[in-house]
Amino acid sequence: MKFSANLGFLWADRPLPAAIRAAKAAGFDAVECHWPYAVPAAEVAAALAGTGLPMLGLNTRRGDVAAGENGLSALPGRSDEARAAIDEAIAYAQAVGAGNIHVMAGFASGEASRDCFVANLDYACRNAASHGITILIEPLNRYDAPGYFLTTTDQALQIMDAVGAPNLKLMFDCYHVQLMEGDLSHRLETLLRRIGHIQFASVPDRGAPDHGEVNFAHVFALVRALGWPEPLGAEYRPGGDTDGTLGWLKAMRQG
Numbered sequence: 001m002k003f004s005a006n007l008g009f010l011w012a013d014r015p016l017p018a019a020i021r022a023a024k025a026a027g028f029d030a031v032e033c034h035w036p037y038a039v040p041a042a043e044v045a046a047a048l049a050g051t052g053l054p055m056l057g058l059n060t061r062r063g064d065v066a067a068g069e070n071g072l073s074a075l076p077g078r079s080d081e082a083r084a085a086i087d088e089a090i091a092y093a094q095a096v097g098a099g100n101i102h103v104m105a106g107f108a109s110g111e112a113s114r115d116c117f118v119a120n121l122d123y124a125c126r127n128a129a130s131h132g133i134t135i136l137i138e139p140l141n142r143y144d145a146p147g148y149f150l151t152t153t154d155q156a157l158q159i160m161d162a163v164g165a166p167n168l169k170l171m172f173d174c175y176h177v178q179l180m181e182g183d184l185s186h187r188l189e190t191l192l193r194r195i196g197h198i199q200f201a202s203v204p205d206r207g208a209p210d211h212g213e214v215n216f217a218h219v220f221a222l223v224r225a226l227g228w229p230e231p232l233g234a235e236y237r238p239g240g241d242t243d244g245t246l247g248w249l250k251a252m253r254q255g
């Protein structure tokens with residue numbers, strides 16, 4: 001089983017290059033991040049080259065975070081900014097060799113937002129395709145992100161079908177899916193072919209995957225049995241020193 005450290009949460013107290021080195025030292029197979037844009041891509045690329053870890057993915061900018069924005073691509077009237085964020089993410093992903101970009105929808109609802117999201121995803125997919133980059137969309141749960149446009153896997157599939165691009169995939173975050181829909185095992189089995197990346201955290205507290213209402217030993221074994229080849233993204237809040245939360249990873253390595 002391979003695992004990716006999400007450096008938006010793990011070792012988030014360290015500069016990104018140092019966090020990449022910490023992930024390597026802890027035994028992760030890959031890294032992924034949220035919004036790396038404050039760090040020059042060359043510094044991230046050098047840390048990746050030094051450790052040999054791949055960067056799996058990153059997110060588009062959220063917009064005006066201080067004003068509470070959480071993505072731009074489903075906001076009617078904001079497509080110029082949304083597409084600039086997509087262009088920026090593609091350039092950064094290319095520079096660090098990342099194969100996935102999560103295009104963030106934002107707080108929105110209704111038909112106009114849906115049409116706007118579909119059009120901006122079409123733009124993202126067309127521009128990412130020539131670089132071999134996959135575009136991801138991720139349903140977020142209603143507790144952490146109330147009012148976020150995309151909340152369920154069914155809604156994500158409808159959007160993906162409307163865009164119709166082969167490089168548009170589902171970010172299946174077990175944490176969000178459990179909170180919104182449950183039935184993780186059946187959903188993983190039936191959706192696998194539409195999934196581009198899998199993430200996890202304990203539910204409901206978004207901690208390490210060694211407690212809470214989801215049995216991750218079962219989920220990991222299922223994903224392995226389904227033949228999923230990619231690292232699974234550890235996207236949990238360590239609530240302190242990340243190294244002190246990695247008993248689950250050591251147990252997986254021993255088992």
Ligand SMILES: O=C(O)C(=O)[C@@H](O)CO
Binds near residue numbers: 059138
């Ligand atoms: O919150 C999550 O889950 C994520 O994967 C982020 O990248 C987006 O908010």
Ligand SMILES: [Mg+2]
Binds near residue numbers: 138173199235
């Ligand atoms: Mg996630």
